[in-house]
Amino acid sequence: MANIDTPIPALKLNDGNSMPMLAYGTGTAWYKTGDEGKLDQAMIDSVKTAIKLGYTHLDGAQMYKTETELGIAIKESGVPREKLFITTKIPGGDDIEGALRTSLKKLQVEYVDLYLIHHPFWAQSPSDLQTAWKTMEHVRTLGLTKSIGVSNFLPTHLETILSTASVPPVCNQIEFHAYLQRPDLLAVHKKHGIATVAYGPLTPITKASPGPVDEVLKVLVKKYAVNEAEILLRWCLDQDVVAVTTSGKEQRLSDYLRVARFKLTPREIEMVNERGVEKHYRAFFQKQFGEGDRS
Ligand SMILES: NC(=O)C1=CN([C@@H]2O[C@H](COP(=O)(O)OP(=O)(O)OC[C@H]3O[C@@H](n4cnc5c(N)ncnc54)[C@H](O)[C@@H]3O)[C@@H](O)[C@H]2O)C=CC1
Numbered sequence: 145m146a147n148i149d150t151p152i153p154a155l156k157l158n159d160g161n162s163m164p165m166l167a168y169g170t171g172t173a174w175y176k177t178g179d180e181g182k183l184d185q186a187m188i189d190s191v192k193t194a195i196k197l198g199y200t201h202l203d204g205a206q207m208y209k210t211e212t213e214l215g216i217a218i219k220e221s222g223v224p225r226e227k228l229f230i231t232t233k234i235p236g237g238d239d240i241e242g243a244l245r246t247s248l249k250k251l252q253v254e255y256v257d258l259y260l261i262h263h264p265f266w267a268q269s270p271s272d273l274q275t276a277w278k279t280m281e282h283v284r285t286l287g288l289t290k291s292i293g294v295s296n297f298l299p300t301h302l303e304t305i306l307s308t309a310s311v312p313p314v315c316n317q318i319e320f321h322a323y324l325q326r327p328d329l330l331a332v333h334k335k336h337g338i339a340t341v342a343y344g345p346l347t348p349i350t351k352a353s354p355g356p357v358d359e360v361l362k363v364l365v366k367k368y369a370v371n372e373a374e375i376l377l378r379w380c381l382d383q384d385v386v387a388v389t390t391s392g393k394e395q396r397l398s399d400y401l402r403v404a405r406f407k408l409t410p411r412e413i414e415m416v417n418e419r420g421v422e423k424h425y426r427a428f429f430q431k432q433f434g435e436g437d438r439s
């Protein structure tokens with residue numbers, strides 16, 4: 145039974161669909177480096193726990209090699225398909241329709257809610273991205289996904305696909321937290337009505353700890369009687385950014401849901417932002433961005 149007394153808000157997307165603003169991720173903590181066929185029962189149990197607690201937005205990817213586990217958990221949860229928001233991602237631009245059909249089989253669903261191009265770094269030329277985006281539009285028309293979007297795209301990649309797109313991406317899933325605020329990229333999102341979806345939202349208290357936002361977090365933790373993670377997740381939501389987090393610990397998953405119960409003030413968001421820009425930290429795709437790049 146769901147333990148949410150206050151529902152997680154949803155964000156309206158530019159194609160009219162809605163996305164729950166807190167997601168459970170099946171990548172970090174769960175992705176496999178080895179044999180995809182070896183089932184991870186701990187992950188299945190954790191996804192079922194998350195769904196039981198009230199998570200409806202589940203973030204997957206072909207690259208994580210965990211779509212089969214995600215599919216089993218969804219099926220065993222007993223929650224009707226239409227109550228869930230399921231995302232998965234294709235790593236590159238080859239055979240997008242075939243890759244999506246394979247993902248759907250593993251996920252044991254007829255359609256996903258959101259299909260993303262995981263990153264743009266495989267493309268050799270702008271036309272590679274444009275061709276891939278046309279195929280994304282095609283799989284949406286076929287009804288294999290309700291919405292289409294991208295991940296880890298920079299302004300130049302977005303402008304490239306937008307210049308030939310019939311349907312714009314609903315979102316760009318990016319690393320986003322107090323130490324990687326990416327104002328230029330978010331301005332492009334805003335200009336085109338593209339939602340920002342944050343992965344790595346807890347980085348300031350995990351990989352990049354200690355740091356300059358710690359003092360502000362301490363004050364806000366006391367004021368709202370929650371923990372640091374919840375402040376960081378709420379900091380996303382209060383800037384209209386969807387947060388994708390994860391944990392194998394039921395208590396943490398349960399705690400995160402308290403984000404629905406409070407709001408930060410504009411001044412509190414600003415305080416986190418002001419201290420956050422004092423430090424730069426990128427956990428993912430460092431090689432592709434290059435040392436010290438802040439975009
Ligand atoms: N599109 C992309 O390229 C990427 C997408 N993702 C997606 O986002 C999801 C979440 O990514 P993360 O970086 O893991 O998000 P995150 O920054 O929310 O970190 C979650 C991790 O922090 C740990 N944690 C939580 N509270 C903690 C505490 N107080 N102390 C120490 N550790 C704590 C959790 O156990 C979990 O392992 C992934 O599972 C995946 O679905 C993640 C990375 C890249």
Ligand SMILES: O=CCc1c[nH]c2ccccc12
Nearest residue numbers: 171172175176205207208428
């Ligand atoms: O999506 C998160 C980051 C990432 C990029 N490549 C891989 C491969 C396997 C797991 C995670 C990732």
